[in-house]
Amino acid sequence: MDKDKKEKVVRPGMLPGRNIAGHPGRTAVLVVLTALLALVLCGGSLFLKSLNNGFSTLENRLGADVIVVPKDAEGKLEKVVLEGVPSYFYMDKEILTEVAGISGVAKASPQYFLCSAKAGCCSMPVQIIGFDPETDFSVAPWIMETTGKNLGLFDIVAGANINAQAGGDVIFYGNDCHVVSRLASTGSQLDNAVYATNETILALTRSSVEKGINYLAQNNPEDQISAVQIKVAEGEDPAEIAKAINQKVDGAAAVETSIMLSGFSASLSSLSRTIRLTLILIWVLAAVILFVACTLLTRTRVSEFAYLRTIGVSRSMLSDLVLKESLLTGLAGGIIGCSGSILILNLFHTAVGNAVGLPYLTPSAGYATAAAMLTLVITALTGSAAAASAAYRSSRTETGNLLRKGN
Amino acid sequence: MSNSDAQKRHMRPLAVVLFVICLIYTLGLFTFFHACGPKEDGTFMTCHWAEMALRGTALVMLIQSAFILSHEILSVSACGHEALASRFPDLSAAGAVLVPPAVFSAVLPGNVIPLCMMESMRCRSIMRPYTLLSNLLIILIAAAALKQKKH
Secondary structure (H helix, E strand, O other): HHHHHHOOOHHHHHHHHHHHHHHHHHHHHHHHHHHHHHHHHHHEEEEHHHHHHHHHHHHHHHHOOOEEEEEEHHHHHHHHHHHHHOOOOOOOOOHHHHHOOOOOEEEEEEEEEEOOOOOOOOOOOEEEEEEEEOOOOHHHHHHHHOOOOOOOOOOOEEEEOOOOOOOOOOOOEEEEEEEEEOOOOOOHHHEEEEEEEEEHHHHHHHHHHHHHOOOOOOOHHHHHEEEEEEEOOOOOOHHHHHHHHHHHHOOEEEEEEEHHHHHHHHHHHHHHHHHHHHHHHHHHHHHHHHHHHHHHHOOOOOOHHHHHOOOOOOHHHHHHHHHHHHHHHHHHHHHHHHHHHHHHHHOOOHHHHHHHHHHHOOOOOHHHHHHHHHHHHHHHHHHHHHHHHHHHHHHOOHHHHHHHHOO | OOHHHHOOOOHHHHHHHHHHHHHHHHHHHHHOOOOOOOOOOOOOHHHHHHHHHHHHHHHHHHHHHHHHHHHHHHHHHHOOOOOHHHHOOOOHHHHHHHHHHHHHHHHHHHHHOOOEOOOHHHHHHHHHHHHHHHHHHHHHHHHHHHHOOOO
């Protein structure tokens, strides 16, 4: 009997929790509203950060200031690098010597593009990019960073989107290629490529010609290259170097990488502006809805507040009670919304990246946690402000009036 | 009216939520969240068989959640269907009947049945995350249902 009595004692500190648990419908409305607010805020900021991450990683990964390709292959290069459409094109190897001799060129390194036949398991061809380990400055450093050693014949490094485990084998044109490592994600279409040294590419090109697949490489593969990566000397203008190459080297076109990425940069800034504006609009809309919901829900509790006042609960205690309740529901909604947005954006990161058509790289766990914490603070404050204004209005009303309204 | 009678007349929202999620999950697999299509020669990639297995498991889970919902509806209808209701699993049994197939579905694509080679392919970028997310939700709700008292 005594035990039962003890269980029924409700201390003021327990009231917010009891109120929340005792009115599941009301709590659900507030939690869902704050969860939506948190989902939009946290998801939006993570989405924007992913786009910025993807763009800066792609910029770093490209490495070269200028890329030289065959005259008719400028569009193909953009498709390979930016859109991930596997392709191959070739030009005479002599062009490398001509380009390297141009004043202002600090480093020049050849690259070889090959496109795999559709693999046995999939209906998707894979882009194979070859590089010269002795001269390369754009691919080799991050391959060295990942593998810690140089690649041998038929050794390959898979991009992050190629689902091949390190130590396993992948067959290209009937050759078993050993996967040495998988590269970290860049969020760009370069993740869909496989990287190998020039000797592996030459062997694979020969196999592709033997199989009658690579009709473009009918000449001796050793005399051909696909592109030349150029690093300009310090103080030199890449645009001037590209112009000089276009004027002096026959059959080749020089593309400035910053120009190639400028389309991405423009799309990125316009998309970022739109998203920021949408985020602000949604936040304002959600805050207004939250204010209206809090006011309406507080009005339904007029008699409850009046009874609490009659049993000695002061105005400040009443405001405190409403604030604590809103803080708890705000936190619950915020946690649900933030976890939901982080989970959805992480699980569907590839699909989201494909849908926006821009480099998209999910931010680190630290950034996601910081964004979630900030969102939690904003949602809890918005919810509390909404509840505080409603509680203030209720607490200003005389108890007798409250009781009459409640009846 | 006794307390237990009042409790009986209350339809528990978890049973409806569970059924709706299982329905959305199944419909998603049959419509937008499917795996890669056939190759040019008409043959299918391995992910197709993962999709078939997922569809089968999803249908089983949908039927089980429909049984749970039926029990709930019959129990609260107060039309003397208690005997019929007892033939269907109660919401408190959701953990036992839905968690094992949901766990199996979550690990099936890519682990039990391999998927395609590229992360950017549909089976990896759309079907697998959808399966993971949906089954995680089903597991959480089924686990929450374990706390429900039997009708």
